[in-house]
Amino acid sequence: MEPTFYGLLVFLIIGSIVALEMKDILSSVIAVGVVGLALSILFLLLGAPDIAITQVVVEIIVVTVLIRAAARSGRVEMTRRPDLVSTVLGLILVLCFCGFALAALETLRPFGGARPLVGHWYLVNAEAGTGCANAVMAILLDFRGYDTLGEATVILTAILGAVVLLRPKAREEEAEPAVVPGVPAEVAHE
Amino acid sequence: MTMWALLIAFLAVGFYGLLAKRNVIKKILGLTILDHAVNLLLIMIGYRHGGCAPIRLPGEDHAGFVARSVDPIPQALVLTSIVIGLGITMLMVALALRIRQCYRTLDGTEVNRLKG
Numbered sequence: 399m400e401p402t403f404y405g406l407l408v409f410l411i412i413g414s415i416v417a418l419e420m421k422d423i424l425s426s427v428i429a430v431g432v433v434g435l436a437l438s439i440l441f442l443l444l445g446a447p448d449i450a451i452t453q454v455v456v457e458i459i460v461v462t463v464l465i466r467a468a469a470r471s472g473r474v475e476m477t478r479r480p481d482l483v484s485t486v487l488g489l490i491l492v493l494c495f496c497g498f499a500l501a502a503l504e505t506l507r508p509f510g511g512a513r514p515l516v517g518h519w520y521l522v523n524a525e526a527g528t529g530c531a532n533a534v535m536a537i538l539l540d541f542r543g544y545d546t547l548g549e550a551t552v553i554l555t556a557i558l559g560a561v562v563l564l565r566p567k568a569r570e571e572e573a574e575p576a577v578v579p580g581v582p583a584e585v586a587h588e
Numbered sequence: 589m590t591m592w593a594l595l596i597a598f599l600a601v602g603f604y605g606l607l608a609k610r611n612v613i614k615k616i617l618g619l620t621i622l623d624h625a626v627n628l629l630l631i632m633i634g635y636r637h638g639g640c641a642p643i644r645l646p647g648e649d650h651a652g653f654v655a656r657s658v659d660p661i662p663q664a665l666v667l668t669s670i671v672i673g674l675g676i677t678m679l680m681v682a683l684a685l686r687i688r689q690c691y692r693t694l695d696g697t698e699v700n701r702l703k704g
Contacts, residue, residue: 411601
């Protein structure tokens with residue numbers, strides 16, 4: 399089992415680097431989709447079938463929306479040359495992050511050595527208390543049902559934000575000429 | 589230990605995409621990768637060697653199930669976190685489309701009309 403974990407994790411890292419460094423946005427989005435689906439396999443192997451199912455569904459929705467955004471944006475020309483300063487600063491910050499994360503690593507138990515302390519109570523009592531053989535669903539929908547209510551609130555807020563941002567009335571108020579969907583801005587200007 | 593180091597590399601890739609990329613869509617992809625990495629970290633913290641899913645099969649011995657199952661709490665919380673990540677991504681795509689509409693570019697450094 400262990401070599402499979404290592405292989406999948408290395409695949410995830412390589413896929414992420416490919417997604418970020420690819421010149422074509424559509425290829426990047428598809429690479430992120432591949433990463434998400436490989437992640438769902440890893441979740442399944444880590445003993446989390448519920449998470450794996452959710453991950454597959456969510457990843458497909460995210461990739462669909464991002465492909466829509468990528469197709470809408472057409473060809474994007476970066477007008478200025480990539481500035482070295484932001485890349486170098488970004489790399490320095492990432493290295494700082496890695497340093498702190500490695501320091502925090504010392505406090506974690508070795509991989510696979512989890513001793514569920516609170517989780518033990520749920521594993522013992524979930525089935526008797528709720529009649530649900532799946533401990534994750536017993537926690538999610540019964541013991542901690544208000545979390546799901548909060549989740550629904552967050553989703554509603556996100557949808558409201560997206561509706562406000564994309565409402566057609568705001569587009570008419572634009573002084574600039576409207577962009578024809580699917581046509582790159584360079585073409586629309588000419 | 590190697591496992592945690594690889595996971596930190598995964599986190600760092602997402603972090604790099606969020607910080608250093610100039611295209612707004614690339615930044616969104618970076619945040620998605622970071623989201624994936626954090627979810628994976630939480631699930632891996634709850635994993636036990638040879639662990640089974642926290643679902644008791646019919647006829648399975650209860651004490652044996654409790655001794656073998658992986659930690660269910662990180663899983664319940666990550667399930668919420670994945671769906672919230674979806675909402676965040678949607679909102680950011682809406683923002684990116686609006687930025688493209690107003691500035692006619694997806695370059696994050698060009699978005700400077702409010703610069704003081």
